[in-house]
Amino acid sequence: MFSSSFISTLAMLFNFSLRNIVRYRRRNFFLFAAIAVAVGGTTLSNALIRGWQVDMLETAVSGLTGHIKLQAPGFADDPSLQNAFSSLTPISLGDNVPILGFAQRINIPAVISSERETRGVALVGVDPANEGISLYRDFVIEGEDLGGPEDGRLLIGRALAETLQTRVGRRVVVIMEGADGKSRERGYRIAGVFDAPMKISEELLVFTGLEAMQAALGNTQLRTPITELSLVLQAEEDRGVAQRELAAQHPQLVVKDWREMQPQVAEIVDLVDATMAIWFFLIMSALTFGLVNTLIATVMQRTRELGMLRALGMNQRLLLIQVVMECVGIMVVGVIAGLLLGIAMVFGLGDGIDLSAFSESVEAFGMSTVLKPVLTLEDLLLFGGLSVLVGVFASYFPARRALKISPLMAMSR
Amino acid sequence: MTDSEQNSSTTAPVVACQGVQRIYQQDTVPVYALRGADLTINAGEFVSLAGPSGSGKSTLLNVIGGLDGFDAGSVVVGGVDLGGLNAAELAEMRLRNVGFVFQAYNLIPVLTARENVEFILQLQGTPNQERRERADAALQRLGLGDLGDRRPGELSGGQQQRVAIARAIVTEPVLLLADEPTANLDSKTTEELLGLLRDLNPQQGMTIVTATHDPIVMGYTSRQVAMLDGEIHQDSASAD
Numbered sequence: 001m002f003s004s005s006f007i008s009t010l011a012m013l014f015n016f017s018l019r020n021i022v023r024y025r026r027r028n029f030f031l032f033a034a035i036a037v038a039v040g041g042t043t044l045s046n047a048l049i050r051g052w053q054v055d056m057l058e059t060a061v062s063g064l065t066g067h068i069k070l071q072a073p074g075f076a077d078d079p080s081l082q083n084a085f086s087s088l089t090p091i092s093l094g095d096n097v098p099i100l101g102f103a104q105r106i107n108i109p110a111v112i113s114s115e116r117e118t119r120g121v122a123l124v125g126v127d128p129a130n131e132g133i134s135l136y137r138d139f140v141i142e143g144e145d146l147g148g149p150e151d152g153r154l155l156i157g158r159a160l161a162e163t164l165q166t167r168v169g170r171r172v173v174v175i176m177e178g179a180d181g182k183s184r185e186r187g188y189r190i191a192g193v194f195d196a197p198m199k200i201s202e203e204l205l206v207f208t209g210l211e212a213m214q215a216a217l218g219n220t221q222l223r224t225p226i227t228e229l230s231l232v233l234q235a236e237e238d239r240g241v242a243q244r245e246l247a248a249q250h251p252q253l254v255v256k257d258w259r260e261m262q263p264q265v266a267e268i269v270d271l272v273d274a275t276m277a278i279w280f281f282l283i284m285s286a287l288t289f290g291l292v293n294t295l296i297a298t299v300m301q302r303t304r305e306l307g308m309l310r311a312l313g314m315n316q317r318l319l320l321i322q323v324v325m326e327c328v329g330i331m332v333v334g335v336i337a338g339l340l341l342g343i344a345m346v347f348g349l350g351d352g353i354d355l356s357a358f359s360e361s362v363e364a365f366g367m368s369t370v371l372k373p374v375l376t377l378e379d380l381l382l383f384g385g386l387s388v389l390v391g392v393f394a395s396y397f398p399a400r401r402a403l404k405i406s407p408l409m410a411m412s413r
Numbered sequence: 414m415t416d417s418e419q420n421s422s423t424t425a426p427v428v429a430c431q432g433v434q435r436i437y438q439q440d441t442v443p444v445y446a447l448r449g450a451d452l453t454i455n456a457g458e459f460v461s462l463a464g465p466s467g468s469g470k471s472t473l474l475n476v477i478g479g480l481d482g483f484d485a486g487s488v489v490v491g492g493v494d495l496g497g498l499n500a501a502e503l504a505e506m507r508l509r510n511v512g513f514v515f516q517a518y519n520l521i522p523v524l525t526a527r528e529n530v531e532f533i534l535q536l537q538g539t540p541n542q543e544r545r546e547r548a549d550a551a552l553q554r555l556g557l558g559d560l561g562d563r564r565p566g567e568l569s570g571g572q573q574q575r576v577a578i579a580r581a582i583v584t585e586p587v588l589l590l591a592d593e594p595t596a597n598l599d600s601k602t603t604e605e606l607l608g609l610l611r612d613l614n615p616q617q618g619m620t621i622v623t624a625t626h627d628p629i630v631m632g633y634t635s636r637q638v639a640m641l642d643g644e645i646h647q648d649s650a651s652a653d
Binding site for chain 2: 316
């Protein structure tokens with residue numbers, strides 16, 4: 001494509017450009033620093049935004065939703081055991097869609113009463129061994145955990161226990177709709193009180209053993225009734241394939257992904273990508289103005305030298321390449337330094353930023369109270385690549401100025 | 414440049430200017446830098462263009478070198494009519510046919526003496542090995558054989574100007590143009606450089622034109638052309 005002579009000329013211009021960068025090292029140092037701080041700051045802020053996105057996604061998925069949820073048709077309108085279905089084990093999606101785990105539950109509304117207070121809650125029958133995919137795994141439990149699916153005691157949240165003014169070992173009464181559609185009232189002993197990452201989980205969720213709950217709700221035509229199956233995949237991107245496959249396997253059920261079940265969270269997650277792009281654009285725009293200004297000043301400072309190159313017979317194309325090489329060279333060094341700075345800052349944050357002082361506000365955004373920055377290779381490559389493109393774009397203006405230099409005018413300065 | 418043009422350059426005058434006019438606009442007032450200058454220079458001549466400031470000597474030199482345009486007349490250098498060339502073609506003509514020596518040396522400060530000389534060969538597409546050999550030979554010839562690795566900032570004014578001459582002659586151009594080449598040098602260095610240029614003239618058959626108002630320079634040239642008010646006022650060749 002290119003002759004060896006042209007490649008040799010490019011190598012010479014590259015060498016020439018590097019030396020010019022070193023030649024103006026003091027000015028270029030400040031330019032590098034400006035680029036590095038801008039890129040480093042963008043990397044850190046985008047890592048925090050990405051961390052917020054990942055946190056929201058994890059919170060949404062782990063909050064009993066999973067990546068995919070199967071329910072009976074009509075359950076959304078009438079969440080009772082009337083709209084249950086039989087246990088589906090085993091679940092298989094083949095090797096192409098690896099599954100992290102799944103949990104089958106009964107999840108119905110109920111009313112819980114202590115001697116002092118009454119509250120509406122979601123009563124969830126679980127097999128604790130399968131709840132490693134949900135927020136259940138993060139519970140810090142006072143008292144005892146549920147012993148298994150046959151455990152007929154309750155696990156309630158700290159906030160609910162405070163509201164009900166009850167504690168571990170005390171009894172509460174739960175009113176729920178049985179399999180026959182009639183209300184059932186039953187006394188339960190509290191096995192444990194859990195602290196959850198989000199307060200709303202402590203207020204709304206009450207857990208008991210799945211088999212014990214099936215027995216408590218009475219016989220249905222189903223042998224092992226459940227109202228939902230939550231499934232977590234190893235890779236979130238596989239949810240579309242998994243959803244289609246499960247829908248084909250179980251046409252009698254409604255198969256939804258987390259985006260359909262939590263559309264507000266999905267919108268915010270999408271908005272985060274746009275936010276990152278806008279943020280990057282703004283920072284880079286500001287940087288571009290500074291960069292163009294400095295690079296034009298560089299060209300103006302070297303008018304005589306560039307004019308002399310033209311006088312000697314250097315054609316416009318080579319002059320353009322030389323100016324662009326210098327600009328991009330400055331940008332590349334600055335961007336690499338910036339990315340390293342950004343990575344260092346991300347690692348410096350270590351365990352994340354503690355937002356517990358704003359716990360109610362951050363929970364409203366579906367976030368946990370610790371914001372951990374998340375840095376992905378894709379983001380780094382994207383920031384790096386786009387930053388270098390910004391350098392190419394910024395070099396257009398000084399290059400255009402350089403091309404306008406008349407050898408005669410330059411030599412007469 | 415075509416082969417026929419190159420062939421013709423061996424027999425035709427190296428420079429043929431006829432009725433050359435160069436007019437600059439100073440605000441709305443036209444300033445005549447050249448008023449119909451006629452000048453023919455043959456191969457191997459060492460010519461000085463002399464005259465007071467504003468006489469047009471540098472303008473004529475720039476026009477001949479393709480650095481400046483002209484408004485009337487014709488300029489043919491090495492058989493190439495400059496009147497019909499665009500900026501890119503003029504750059505190519507300068508690269509192939511003309512060597513320049515400037516008053517302020519104008520070396521590339523980040524390159525060593527050798528690299529400065531090689532630079533022009535690189536632009537011409539000369540292969541690496543040949544480039545290196547020719548650059549070293551040119552530096553050797555100008556007495557800079559052991560200074561090739563020094564940058565311009567590490568050389569004296571006279572040494573820098575010798576590097577500039579090496580850069581100008583390394584491509585073996587048809588024409589070497591020197592604009593006040595000794596203006597920044599002391600008299601001893603001036604004499605040394607002029608001696609070098611004078612030696613190049615018969616050795617390489619190189620045609621040299623220099624703009625100057627220094628009588629010492631004029632004394633070294635084989636032909637003196639005096640300019641006044643944009644015209645050729647006196648030409649020692651005509652006087653002969």
